[in-house]
Amino acid sequence: xxxxxxxxxxxxxxxxxxxxxxxxxxxxxxxxxxxxxxxxxxxxxxxxxxxxxxxxxxxxxxxxxxxxxxxxxxxxxxxxxxxxxxxxxxxxxxxxxxxxxxxxxxxxxxxxxxxxxxxxxxxxxxxxxxxxxxxxxxxxxxxxxxxxxxxxxxxxxxxxxxxxxxxxxxxxxxxxxxxxxxxxxxxxxxxxxxxxxxxxxxxxxxxxxxxxxxxxxxxxxxxxxxxxxxxxxxxxxxxxxxxxxxxxxxxxxxxxxxxxxxxxxxxxxxxxxxxxxxxxxxxxxxxxxxxxxxxxxxxxxxxxxxxxxxxxxxxxxxxxxxxxxxxxxxxxxxxxxxxxxxxxxxxxxxxxxxxxxxxxxxx
Ligand SMILES: [Zn+2]
Ligand SMILES: [Zn+2]
Numbered sequence: 001x002x003x004x005x006x007x008x009x010x011x012x013x014x015x016x017x018x019x020x021x022x023x024x025x026x027x028x029x030x031x032x033x034x035x036x037x038x039x040x041x042x043x044x045x046x047x048x049x050x051x052x053x054x055x056x057x058x059x060x061x062x063x064x065x066x067x068x069x070x071x072x073x074x075x076x077x078x079x080x081x082x083x084x085x086x087x088x089x090x091x092x093x094x095x096x097x098x099x100x101x102x103x104x105x106x107x108x109x110x111x112x113x114x115x116x117x118x119x120x121x122x123x124x125x126x127x128x129x130x131x132x133x134x135x136x137x138x139x140x141x142x143x144x145x146x147x148x149x150x151x152x153x154x155x156x157x158x159x160x161x162x163x164x165x166x167x168x169x170x171x172x173x174x175x176x177x178x179x180x181x182x183x184x185x186x187x188x189x190x191x192x193x194x195x196x197x198x199x200x201x202x203x204x205x206x207x208x209x210x211x212x213x214x215x216x217x218x219x220x221x222x223x224x225x226x227x228x229x230x231x232x233x234x235x236x237x238x239x240x241x242x243x244x245x246x247x248x249x250x251x252x253x254x255x256x257x258x259x260x261x262x263x264x265x266x267x268x269x270x271x272x273x274x275x276x277x278x279x280x281x282x283x284x285x286x287x288x289x290x291x292x293x294x295x296x297x298x299x300x301x302x303x304x305x306x307x308x309x310x311x312x313x314x315x316x317x318x319x320x321x322x323x324x325x326x327x328x329x330x331x332x333x334x335x336x337x338x339x340x341x342x343x344x345x346x347x348x349x350x351x352x353x354x355x356x357x358x359x360x361x362x363x
Contacts (some may be wrong), residue, residue, distance in 0.1 A: 002172065005270060009157075010028055018077065022064050024105070024106055025063065025067050026064070026067065027065065027066050027067060027068075027069055028067065028068060028069050029069045030042050030068075030069035030070070030229070030232075030287055030299050031298055031299045031319075031320060032234060032272065032276070032298050032299055032300070033276055033297055033298060034275065034309070034362075035236055035268065035271040035272050035275050036271055036275075036312065037238070038236035038237060038238060038248070038253065039235055039236070039237055039238070039239065039240055039244075040070060040235070040236060040272070041071045041234070041235045041236075041237050041240065041245060041248075042069060042070050042071045042072070042232055042234060042235075043070070043071065043072040043233045043234075043235050044065070044070055044072075044073045044074070044212055044213050044215075044230060044231075044232055044233070044234075044244065045073075045074045045076070045111065045113065045126060045128055045156070045210055045212050045233060046074065046076050046113075046115070046126055046158065046187070046190070046210075046212030046213060046214045047061050047073060047075050047076060047212075047213060047214070047215045048075075048076070048077055048078070048115075048214070048215065048216045049061060049075055049077055049095045049098075049099075049263075050084050051077045051082070051084075051088060051089070051091075051092075051094050051095035051098075052077035052078035052081055052082055052083075052084075052095075052115070053078060053081055053082075053083050053084070053216060053219065054077070054215070054216045055186060055216055055217055056142050056216075056217075056218050057098070058075055058095045058096075058098040058099035058102070059098060059099060059101075059102035059161045060218065061073065061075055061099060061100055061215075062102035062103045062105075062106050062108050062110070063102065063106065064218070064219040064220075065103075065106065065108045066106040066107070066108060066231065068219065068230065069109070070108065070232070071109060071240070072108070072109035072110075072111055072235075072242070072245055073103075073109070073110060073111065074110075074111040074112070074113035074126070074128045075095045075096060075110070075113065076113040076114055076115045076126045076128065077092070077095050077097050077114060077115065078104055078114075078115045078117040078333070079092060079114055079115065079116060079117060079133065079137050079144075080116075080117040080118070080137075081117050085214065085356055086332050089349065092114060092133035092134055092136075092137060093132065093133050093134070096110070096112045096113075096133075096345065097281045109241075109242055109245070111128050111129060111242060111245070112128070112129065112130050112131065112133075113127060113128035113130060113318060114126070114127055114130065114133045114136060114148075115127075115158065116136065116141070116144050116145065116148075116155075118141050120162070120163055120173065121161065121171040121172075121173050121174070122141055122171070122173040122177075123157065123158065123159075123160065123168075124157075124158040124162070125155055125156065125157055125158060126155070126156055126158055127145070127147065127148035127153045127154070127155050128153060128154050128155075128156075129152060129153050129154050129242065129246050130148050130151045130153040131151045131152070131290070132151065135147040135150075136148050141173070142173075142176070142177075143164075143252065145177060145182050146182070149182050151157070151320040154184045154185070154246055154249050154250065155177070155182055155183060156183070156184055156185035156186055156189065156207075156208065156210055157174065157183065157185070157186045157198075158187050158190060158212075158214070159187055159190035159193065159195075159214065160186055160187065160195050160197070161176035161195045161197065162190075163197070165336075167326060168195060168197060168198070169197070170201060178205060183207065184207065184208055184250060185202070185207045185208030185209065185210050185249060185252070185254070186198040186201060186202055186207055186208075186209065186210065187210045187211065187212055187256075188202060188209045188210065188211060188256045188263050189210070189211030189212070189231045189256040189257075189258050190211075190212060190214050191213060191214055191230075191231055191258075191265060192231065192258060192259070194252050194261070194263065196257070196347075196349035196350075199263055199346070199348065199349050200348070202252070203265065203348060206248075206252055207252060208249045208252040208253075208254045209233075209252070209254050209255065209256050209263060209264055209265075210233045210254060210256055211231040211232055211233050211255075211256025211257055211258055211263065212231055212232070212233065213230035213231050213232070214231075215230065219355070228259070229257075229258075229259070230258075231256065231257070231258040231301075232256075232257050232258075233254050233255070233256055233257070233259070234254065234255045234256075234257055234262075234264075234272075235248045235249065235253065235254050236248055236253040236254070236255075236268055237253070239355065244263065247294060252265070253268060254268075255268055255269060255272070257300070260300065260301050260303075260344055261344050261346065262300055262344065262345050264345075264346075264347065265347060266347040269345050269347055269353050270353060270355070273342060273345065273353060273355050274296070274355075275297075275298075276296055276297050276298035276300070276302070277294060277295070277296055277297075277302070277355075277357070278294065278295040278297065279292065279293075279294050279319060279357050279358060279359055279360070280292060280293040280294070280295075280360070281360040281361065281362050282359065282362050285362075288328055288329045288330075289326050289328050290326070290327045290330060290359075291324055291325075291326055291327075292324065292325050292326075292327065292359055293322055293323070293324050293325075294315075294317060294322065294323055294324075294357065295321075295322040296317040296318060296319060297320070297321065298319060298320070298321070299319050299320065300319055300353075301316060301317065301318045301319045301344075301346075301347065302315075302316070302342050302344065303316055303342065303343045303344045304316070304317065304340040304342055304343070304355065305339065305340060305341050305343050305352070306338070306339070306340055307339045307340060307341050307354065308337070308338060308339025308340070309339075310327065310330060310336065310337075310338055311325070311327060311338040311340070311357070312325060312326075315340065327359075333361060333362055334361065334362050335358060335359065335360060336358075336359040337357070337359070338356065338357040338358075338359070339354070339355075339356055340354075340355050340356075340357065341353065341354055341355070342354075342355050
């Protein structure tokens with residue numbers, strides 16, 4: 001009996017030694033090319049855990065981030081709303097402390113953050129790149145934001161069209177934050193909601209555009225289709241570090257991405273498109289027609305509509321895929337340029353990105 005038990009025990013210890021070789025799940029990479037001078041970093045600056053009104057333990061957020069190809073994430077539990085306080089600690093720094101070892105194991109940059117949660121106006125604001133949430137837990141709204149700034153934080157306005165009779169209009173308090181240089185950005189996307197007014201403010205006022213999940217549920221709660229992804233922020237940073245991400249936010253070098261739509265500024269989205277799309281020299285000709293391969297090296301499907309005279313009326317450049325386009329009645333052995341608008345790349349509300357596809361001469 002004793003020897004049988006020993007045999008079982010030693011088998012278990014061998015099994016557990018073998019089991020540690022697989023540390024994390026498979027990661028599905030999000031492919032976006034870098035743009036000249038900057039690395040493209042995939043970020044989610046707004047998530048919740050059981051330490052406020054979220055429904056997952058902080059380490060689960062780090063596992064989700066790894067699996068979904070995210071590079072940097074902030075856990076931003078509400079300061080003023082802790083509905084699980086009968087069962088879970090009300091320590092405002094706890095979710096970061098619990099998540100940190102998992103972030104390190106999963107090679108995720110974990111940004112310390114919190115959500116300052118007030119009625120409208122002012123509404124909800126995230127403070128990220130902070131050091132300690134406790135001093136931000138203070139009565140006066142402006143004192144709370146001031147405390148975050150004093151720690152070197154970056155503050156942005158969350159889901160600006162969320163509620164209240166003013167429905168996300170720019171109020172005096174927002175102007176005060178802006179004048180103090182305390183407001184660095186606005187969520188133009190929160191989950192699947194797009195705020196065109198916020199897009200305009202960001203363009204006018206030089207603010208960073210953010211797109212964040214604001215997840216409370218587990219990430220895959222509502223999404224079943226492959227290719228689905230949470231709302232995310234693409235950050236164009238000089239280096240792959242937290243400091244460089246914060247510098248990029250301060251310089252408003254960001255774009256917001258949900259499903260098959262990307263929202264930002266022309267100065268970033270034009271180079272992103274150009275870095276994503278390769279157009280090859282014609283590989284075949286027959287009569288008056290030329291056949292040309294075009295390849296999309298990004299995770300976004302580009303929906304193009306013709307604005308010039310040459311080319312098909314519309315072209316869909318699917319994510320991570322190539323297509324062959326046939327051109328008729330064009331002059332051969334010359335460089336050909338096709339003028340289009342990328343309709344799902346918004347450089348202002350209702351304004352797609354103008355793009356040019358340049359077909360090199362046949363070798
Ligand atoms: Zn909120
Ligand atoms: Zn939130």
